[in-house]
Amino acid sequence: MPTVSMTVNGKSVSGEVEARTLLVQFIRENLGLTGTHVGCDTSQCGACVVHVDGKSMKSCSLLAVQADGAEVTTIEGLANGEELHPMQEAFRNNHGLQCGFCTPGMVMSAVDLANNNKNPSEEEIREWLEGNICRCTGYHNIVKSIKEGAANM
Amino acid sequence: MSETGIGASVKRLEDYRFLTGRGTYTDDINQPGQTHAYILRSPHAHATINSIDTSAAAAAPGVVAIFTGADMEVGSLPCGWQIHNKDGSPMAEPGHPPLAQGKVRHVGDQVAVVIAETLAQARSAAELIEVDYSELPAVVDMNKALAGGTLVHDDVADNLCYDWELGDEGEVDKAIAGAHHVTEIDIVNNRLIPNAMEPRAAIGSFDRATGEYTLYTTSQNPHVIRLLMGAFVLQIPEHKLRIVAPDVGGGFGSKIYHYAEEAIVTWAAPKVGRPIKWTADRSESFITDAHGRDHITNVKLALDESGKFLALKVNTKANMGAYLSTFATCVPTYLYATLLAGVYTTPVIYAGVKAIFTNTTPVDAYRGAGRPEASYLIERVVDRAAREMGIPQDEIRRKNFIPRDAFPYQTPVALEYDSGDYEATLNSAMKNADVDGFAARKAASEAKGKLRGLGYSTYVEACGIAPSAVVGSLGARAGLFESANVRVNPTGSVTIFTGSHSHGQGHETTFAQLVSETLGLPLDQVEISHGDTNKVAFGMGTYGSRSLAVGGEAMMKAMNKIIDKSKKIAAHVLEAAEADIEFKDGKFTVAGTDKEMTFGEVALTAYVPHNFPHDTLEPGLEEQAFYDPMNFTYPGGCHIVEVEVDPDTGVVKVDRVTASDDVGRVINPMIVAGQTHGGLAQGIGQALLEGCIYDDNGQLLTGSYMDYTMPRADDLPNFSTSNEVTLCAHNSLGVKGVGETGAIGSPPAVINAIVDALSGLGVTDISMPATPQKVWQAIQGAKAAAE
Structure with missing residues (x-):
C-alpha cells in the first residue's frame, strides 16, 4: 500500500492507504478528524470541503495520494486555539447554521471566497455557494454570515 | 425581558462544536473492534428471489459474516397508526421484513448484509453474491395500481391499503349541486425526497457481560426506535436496549421512522460478536429514506x-x-x-x-x-x-x-x-x-x-x-405526550433531560432560555441533555413541530415542581410558612421580610440536609414530569x-x-x-x-x-x-x-x-x-x- 505524507492543520502526518482511498477518508478515518463530512457520492454537496494548498477543494473528489506533500487545512484547524476564526464567528453571530452537517464545508468554502474577495456581493456569494448544499437554513443567514465574516477577516 | 430568557435572540449554545468540527454525528463514532456493513439491495422494483448464493462472497478477503432473509426471521417493521376503511374494517397491513423474504418490492429493498473488516471489503464482497431473481411487472402509477393486475402484496387486493373518508358526502354533494359557482381542479402534490444532509447511519453492538444491546442511530426519536425495534422486531426488552441518537444532521421527518438497517446491525451484533457500523451513501438515501407527499x-x-x-x-x-x-x-x-x-x-x-x-x-x-x-x-x-x-x-x-x-x-x-x-x-x-x-x-x-x-x-x-386521547381514538398506537426531568445539581446548576431531540432546531438554546427565565439562572448553569435512552427517562421525540409546545411544556411542569419543592426547603431553613415564600429572579424570600435564600443555596441544602425533617421533606432536588397536550x-x-x-x-x-x-x-x-x-x-x-x-x-x-x-x-x-x-x-x-x-x-x-x-x-x-x-x-x- 502506498504511503502518503502531508501537513494537516500545521502538523506533519503520514499513513499507509489503499490507492483508492479518498482524501476525505484519509482525513476522517486515518487522522480521526471527523469535522469534515461526507454528504453525497457525486461531488455535489460540498460537506467535505477542505483547503488544499490554500484553495477550497472537495476532499471526496481527490485521492489521498493526490494530496501527497500538500498543506491541508480542515475545519478543526481554522480557529486560533479557543478563538474562533472570523468566518466561524460570523456564522455563529448570524445563525448561519442549524444541524451543522454542511457547516464545515460551508465555512471552509466561504473562507476561500473571502480570501480572494474581501467584500463579496450577495450575488457573488450565492453564485460561489453553487457547490455547497444546505437543507436547513434556506441560505439566507449563510449569505449574511459570509458577508460579515469576509468583512472581518 | 432578560437577555437570556423568553424573547431574547440568544446566540446558539450548540454552535461552537459544530463550527469547530467537534460535533459527534453517528458516522463520526468508531468503536473498538468495529466491523462494517454493506447492504446488498434489489436492483429490481418487483421480483421473486429464487435463490441467493453467498459462497464466493463469504470467502472474499475481510468478510466476517453474511446474512440473508433466510437467516433473519424476526418481526415485521411495524406501522404505528391503524386507519379504518369506510366500512369499518381495518386497513391492509402487509409485513415489512428487514431483509427480503422471497420477494423484493422496490428498488433498494434489502436483500443481504455483508459484514467485513472494512467497508471497501464488504462492498467488494457484496458484488460476489449471486441472487437469482425472476423479475415481475412493476406497478408505479397509482391509478394503474388501483386497477389491480400486478399486486405489490399478493394478499392486498387492488393494492388498496385503505379507503377512508371524513365528512358527509351526501350533504356536500347537495351543497355543491345548489351552488352559484363551483371551481374544480385536479392537483398533483409532487413526490419529494427529504435529503437531510447527513445520510442515515447506525452502529449496533452487544455487550455479552451485561446482555445489553446498544444502537447509535440517526434518529429524531430514540425512545420510539427502542420501543418499535425492541418490542416488535427483535424482541429485546427495553432495559437491555440502549438507543443513542447523538448529533443528527437534519431530519425533516425522514429520521422519525424505524428502518431496516437499525434492526439489521443490532440483530447481527451478537452473532459476529463485534460492533457493526452501517452508513448510507447518498445513492442509498435516495432509494431508502422514506419519501414525502405524492x-x-x-x-x-x-x-x-x-x-x-x-x-x-x-x-x-x-x-x-x-x-x-x-x-x-x-x-x-x-x-x-x-x-x-x-x-x-x-x-x-x-x-x-x-x-x-x-x-x-x-x-x-x-x-x-x-x-x-x-x-x-x-x-x-x-x-x-x-x-x-x-x-x-x-x-x-x-x-x-x-x-x-x-x-x-x-x-x-x-x-x-x-x-x-x-x-x-x-x-x-x-x-x-x-x-x-x-x-x-x-x-x-x-x-x-x-x-x-x-x-x-x-x-x-x-x-x-398531539393529545394522546384524540390520536388514540383515531388509530394511533402510541401516546404523543413528552417527558422532562429537571435535575438540580448540588451547587445549583441544572441538567434537563428531555424526550425531544434536536437535529438542527437549536433546542439546547431555546430550552435553556426557558430554564433561565423560569429559574433565574445564567445559561452557563444549564445543560440540556437529549438523545440517549439511558439518560432520558422517556420521550416521543421531535416531529410535527412538537418539541416546544409539548416537550417545553413538560419542562415547565417539572420546573414548577422544582420551585414548589424549593419553597418547602426555603420555608424550613428560613423558619417561615411555605405559603409565605416567594420566588423571583432566582431568589426565595419570605414575603414582607429581607430573609432570603438563593436558588444555589436551596440546592446545596437539598443535598446537605443536615437538619431536614425527613418525615415531611425529602433530600435531593430533582423532578420529573410528563405532559400530554389538551x-x-x-x-x-x-x-x-x-x-x-x-x-x-x-x-x-x-x-x-x-x-x-x-x-x-x-x-x-x-x-x-x-x-x-x-x-x-x-x-x-x-x-x-x-x-x-x-x-x-x-x-x-x-x-x-x-x-x-x-x-x-x-x-x-x-x-x-x-x-x-x-x-x-x-x-x-x-x-x-x-x-x-x-x-x-x-x-x-x-x-x-x-x-x-x-x-x-x-x-x-x-x-x-x-x-x-x-x-x-x-x-x-x-x-x-x-x-
Whole structure:
C-alpha cells in the first residue's frame, strides 16, 4: 500500500492507504478528524470541503495520494486555539447554521471566497455557494454570515 | 425581558462544536473492534428471489459474516397508526421484513448484509453474491395500481391499503349541486425526497457481560426506535436496549421512522460478536429514506354569488410505496383531511382518501406531512375561484376567514382551532410585500419583456403533536405526550433531560432560555441533555413541530415542581410558612421580610440536609414530569410570493418572498426566523425544483444530486419574515410551533404567483415542480390555444 505524507492543520502526518482511498477518508478515518463530512457520492454537496494548498477543494473528489506533500487545512484547524476564526464567528453571530452537517464545508468554502474577495456581493456569494448544499437554513443567514465574516477577516 | 430568557435572540449554545468540527454525528463514532456493513439491495422494483448464493462472497478477503432473509426471521417493521376503511374494517397491513423474504418490492429493498473488516471489503464482497431473481411487472402509477393486475402484496387486493373518508358526502354533494359557482381542479402534490444532509447511519453492538444491546442511530426519536425495534422486531426488552441518537444532521421527518438497517446491525451484533457500523451513501438515501407527499387529488369548491365558500369536496389518492413506513398511514388522513377547512368558514367538507401500494420506496411524513398537501389544494382552488369570479385574492380570503373573535372555532373536519388572527397576518404580509407597489414592478418587468406575478397563500396547520386521547381514538398506537426531568445539581446548576431531540432546531438554546427565565439562572448553569435512552427517562421525540409546545411544556411542569419543592426547603431553613415564600429572579424570600435564600443555596441544602425533617421533606432536588397536550396547536399565517417569468425560456425567478406567521409566543426570534427560512426553502424547492421521478419499471430516475434538484443558494432570494402573535390558549407558554410553517404555506404562493404572471396569456394551471420546461410548455400551449 502506498504511503502518503502531508501537513494537516500545521502538523506533519503520514499513513499507509489503499490507492483508492479518498482524501476525505484519509482525513476522517486515518487522522480521526471527523469535522469534515461526507454528504453525497457525486461531488455535489460540498460537506467535505477542505483547503488544499490554500484553495477550497472537495476532499471526496481527490485521492489521498493526490494530496501527497500538500498543506491541508480542515475545519478543526481554522480557529486560533479557543478563538474562533472570523468566518466561524460570523456564522455563529448570524445563525448561519442549524444541524451543522454542511457547516464545515460551508465555512471552509466561504473562507476561500473571502480570501480572494474581501467584500463579496450577495450575488457573488450565492453564485460561489453553487457547490455547497444546505437543507436547513434556506441560505439566507449563510449569505449574511459570509458577508460579515469576509468583512472581518 | 432578560437577555437570556423568553424573547431574547440568544446566540446558539450548540454552535461552537459544530463550527469547530467537534460535533459527534453517528458516522463520526468508531468503536473498538468495529466491523462494517454493506447492504446488498434489489436492483429490481418487483421480483421473486429464487435463490441467493453467498459462497464466493463469504470467502472474499475481510468478510466476517453474511446474512440473508433466510437467516433473519424476526418481526415485521411495524406501522404505528391503524386507519379504518369506510366500512369499518381495518386497513391492509402487509409485513415489512428487514431483509427480503422471497420477494423484493422496490428498488433498494434489502436483500443481504455483508459484514467485513472494512467497508471497501464488504462492498467488494457484496458484488460476489449471486441472487437469482425472476423479475415481475412493476406497478408505479397509482391509478394503474388501483386497477389491480400486478399486486405489490399478493394478499392486498387492488393494492388498496385503505379507503377512508371524513365528512358527509351526501350533504356536500347537495351543497355543491345548489351552488352559484363551483371551481374544480385536479392537483398533483409532487413526490419529494427529504435529503437531510447527513445520510442515515447506525452502529449496533452487544455487550455479552451485561446482555445489553446498544444502537447509535440517526434518529429524531430514540425512545420510539427502542420501543418499535425492541418490542416488535427483535424482541429485546427495553432495559437491555440502549438507543443513542447523538448529533443528527437534519431530519425533516425522514429520521422519525424505524428502518431496516437499525434492526439489521443490532440483530447481527451478537452473532459476529463485534460492533457493526452501517452508513448510507447518498445513492442509498435516495432509494431508502422514506419519501414525502405524492398525492393525486380532485378538489371542488362551491361558492355563492358573493364568493362565500359553501362546500369543499376532495378525493385523494395517496401513495404508500411498497411497504407501510412507521407513520405513513396517518399522513393522508388525520394530518391532511382534518386541515381542509384551512383558515376559512367553509360549512361542509368531505374528503375521500385511498392509500395505495406501489413498487416504490415507502412514503411517509416529510416537513409538514399532510398539511402542505391540504394547504396546497385549498390555496390553489381558492386562487382559481377568485380568478373565475373576478374577486381580488385578498378579498376572497377576508370574506371567508374565520374571524378573530370566533375562537375557539370548531371546524367541520374534527379539529377545534384555539386561537388565530388571519387578518393580522394577511395585513402584515401585504404591507411587508409592498403589494401596493406591485403594479409598478409589473410594468417595469413588462418593459423588459418579462412577466411578473403575485401569489397568496393564507394557511393554518395543526401541530404540537398531539393529545394522546384524540390520536388514540383515531388509530394511533402510541401516546404523543413528552417527558422532562429537571435535575438540580448540588451547587445549583441544572441538567434537563428531555424526550425531544434536536437535529438542527437549536433546542439546547431555546430550552435553556426557558430554564433561565423560569429559574433565574445564567445559561452557563444549564445543560440540556437529549438523545440517549439511558439518560432520558422517556420521550416521543421531535416531529410535527412538537418539541416546544409539548416537550417545553413538560419542562415547565417539572420546573414548577422544582420551585414548589424549593419553597418547602426555603420555608424550613428560613423558619417561615411555605405559603409565605416567594420566588423571583432566582431568589426565595419570605414575603414582607429581607430573609432570603438563593436558588444555589436551596440546592446545596437539598443535598446537605443536615437538619431536614425527613418525615415531611425529602433530600435531593430533582423532578420529573410528563405532559400530554389538551389539543393540537394551530400556527397560521400568510405567505406572499412575487415571481418574474422569462416567457422566452420559462425560467421563473423568485423575486420576493414574504412570510407573516403566527407561531404563538416566540422564545428565540433568531431561531424562529431561521426555522421559517428553512421551511420556505423547502416549500419553494417543492414548487419549483424538486420532483421524484420513477420510470414505468420502478427505476428511480432522480437518484442523485445530479438528477434531483436541491435548492441551492442562487435559486433563492432573501426572505422577509415576521411574526404576529396570538397565544396558544391551552399551554402555559402560549407557544404553537414553527418547524413546518414555511414548507406548509409557501408552495401554493409560488404556484399562484406563476399562474398570476401567466394569466394574461390564458394559463390557468401549472403543476409542481414548475420547471422552465413546464412553464415554457404552458406558455406555448396557451399561445397555440389563443391562435
